[in-house]
Amino acid sequence: MNPSLQLRLYDTLTRDKRDFVPIDPARVRMYVCGPTVYDFAHIGNARPVIVFDVLYRLLRHMYGDSHVTYVRNITDVDDKINARAARDFPGMPLNEAIRKVTEKTEAQFHADVDALACLRPTVEPRATDFVLPRADGKADMVTLIKQLIARGHAYEAGGEVLFDTTSMPDYGALSGRNLEEQQAGARVAVDAHKKHPNDFVLWKQSSADEPGWDSPWGRGRPGWHIECSAMSAAYLGDVFDIHGGGLDLIFPHHENEIAQSRCAHGTPVMANYWMHNGFLQVEGEKMSKSLGNFFTIHELLADWPGEVLRFNMLRTHYRQPIDWTVKGLEESWKTLDDWYWVVGDSIGDRISNAVLAALSDDLNTHQVITVLHGLRNKAQSGDETARNELAWSLRMLGFLRESATSWAARRQTNADVDAAKVQSLIDARTAARAARDFKESDRIRDELAAMGVVLKDSKDGTTWEIAR
Numbered sequence: 346m347n348p349s350l351q352l353r354l355y356d357t358l359t360r361d362k363r364d365f366v367p368i369d370p371a372r373v374r375m376y377v378c379g380p381t382v383y384d385f386a387h388i389g390n391a392r393p394v395i396v397f398d399v400l401y402r403l404l405r406h407m408y409g410d411s412h413v414t415y416v417r418n419i420t421d422v423d424d425k426i427n428a429r430a431a432r433d434f435p436g437m438p439l440n441e442a443i444r445k446v447t448e449k450t451e452a453q454f455h456a457d458v459d460a461l462a463c464l465r466p467t468v469e470p471r472a473t474d475f476v477l478p479r480a481d482g483k484a485d486m487v488t489l490i491k492q493l494i495a496r497g498h499a500y501e502a503g504g505e506v507l508f509d510t511t512s513m514p515d516y517g518a519l520s521g522r523n524l525e526e527q528q529a530g531a532r533v534a535v536d537a538h539k540k541h542p543n544d545f546v547l548w549k550q551s552s553a554d555e556p557g558w559d560s561p562w563g564r565g566r567p568g569w570h571i572e573c574s575a576m577s578a579a580y581l582g583d584v585f586d587i588h589g590g591g592l593d594l595i596f597p598h599h600e601n602e603i604a605q606s607r608c609a610h611g612t613p614v615m616a617n618y619w620m621h622n623g624f625l626q627v628e629g630e631k632m633s634k635s636l637g638n639f640f641t642i643h644e645l646l647a648d649w650p651g652e653v654l655r656f657n658m659l660r661t662h663y664r665q666p667i668d669w670t671v672k673g674l675e676e677s678w679k680t681l682d683d684w685y686w687v688v689g690d691s692i693g694d695r696i697s698n699a700v701l702a703a704l705s706d707d708l709n710t711h712q713v714i715t716v717l718h719g720l721r722n723k724a725q726s727g728d729e730t731a732r733n734e735l736a737w738s739l740r741m742l743g744f745l746r747e748s749a750t751s752w753a754a755r756r757q758t759n760a761d762v763d764a765a766k767v768q769s770l771i772d773a774r775t776a777a778r779a780a781r782d783f784k785e786s787d788r789i790r791d792e793l794a795a796m797g798v799v800l801k802d803s804k805d806g807t808t809w810e811i812a813r
């Protein structure tokens with residue numbers, strides 16, 4: 346590792362950016378919350394996967410590939426999964442149907458994130474393997490819940506086991522929520538059996554047709570938060586270096602993970618750095634199925650190379666909100682076209698120090714891209730060192746997985762087919778409108794929409810773009 350480079354990371358818990366000092370440089374440990382496997386992952390789900398893949402690559406570069414352990418769980422027990430299994434496989438025994446849904450979804454998830462050039466984590470534990478005490482003695486959910494009860498941090502009520510948030514003086518520190526204010530504000534909609542509205546479920550009973558495990562509190566299933574406390578402890582220990590996820594997980598999920606882990610283990614912290622990526626919007630709006638701007642990774646991969654999606658994600662610093670637009674994707678694709686062409690068949694063997702410095706500054710990928718543009722310009726004017734560094738830096742970041750020739754060929758196919766046909770349809774529609782044949786002009790608009798083309802009419806004429 347280059348001694349002049351000091352990695353600095355922003356910690357959501359302490360609200361500052363500070364030097365990253367691993368507990369053990371020979372075993373750097375990171376946990377990131379993974380997918381709940383019942384449906385295709387959407388492009389918002391791709392953000393933490395890509396962001397923490399970049400951090401994983403940087404840590405491996407700094408400490409050595411075999412000295413970094415990256416754990417990302419798979420949530421395969423969840424009421425949404427049960428509902429999907431019952432819907433998709435009516436008549437099949439529930440457990441069998443659940444296994445079909447989760448296995449299929451997990452395979453889809455892997456195919457998607459592989460296409461985004463994300464390395465597989467060191468371990469991907471499945472929640473259902475960590476519910477009951479294990480033969481190998483690794484941490485499990487039932488034992489953790491027992492410990493919480495024994496230490497006075499959890500109680501049984503109304504058929505559930507609940508975490509007692511009042512038993513933890515600094516509960517709410519991660520999200521900055523004040524327990525007293527919450528209690529004052531929460532006048533209604535509190536489950537009667539809870540001692541405090543913030544108390545959350547560790548274990549709940551299952552009916553005969555729901556998945557369940559036999560526990561000291563009857564046949565039931567775990568709450569969501571306890572999964573991550575168990576699986577992180579199983580592979581990383583009671584206290585580890587980095588815990589990551591999306592901003593939307595800060596409350597309640599990460600707040601509750603911290604409460605469970607610290608109170609069960611009696612430790613002052615769960616992880617030393619809490620990292621959260623910002624939200625993703627599509628064309629300036631919140632992504633939602635009802636707005637029709639909801640895109641799965643799988644759908645986007647039909648129209649854009651995975652490296653373009655990855656590059657587009659990294660243009661924005663991970664803590665900033667990102668606006669996902671077709672224009673941005675087109676620009677990303679053009680930049681990669683150019684870089685593939687400038688790099689040519691150079692493999693490279695050294696990373697640029699300026700790239701490392703930018704990455705070390707709380708993963709400033711926006712700045713990394715500025716540095717790469719500079720290297721590109723030097724390489725273009727014949728600087729072979731710059732070409733070498735451009736090539737190797739891009740590879741280290743997960744790009745240039747294809748040869749320049751195959752990349753260019755793919756681009757050619759994609760560009761030709763659409764543009765000519767789209768333009769002729771637009772011309773036909775303009776003619777139909779001029780003839781006041783609005784039925785025909787609407788029909789053409791629909792045909793274009795079916796091709797994923799969105800038209801924009803203005804006084805200067807009609808322009809178009811690809812909707813996704």
Ligand SMILES: [Zn+2]
Nearest residue numbers: 378573598602
């Ligand atoms: Zn989690």
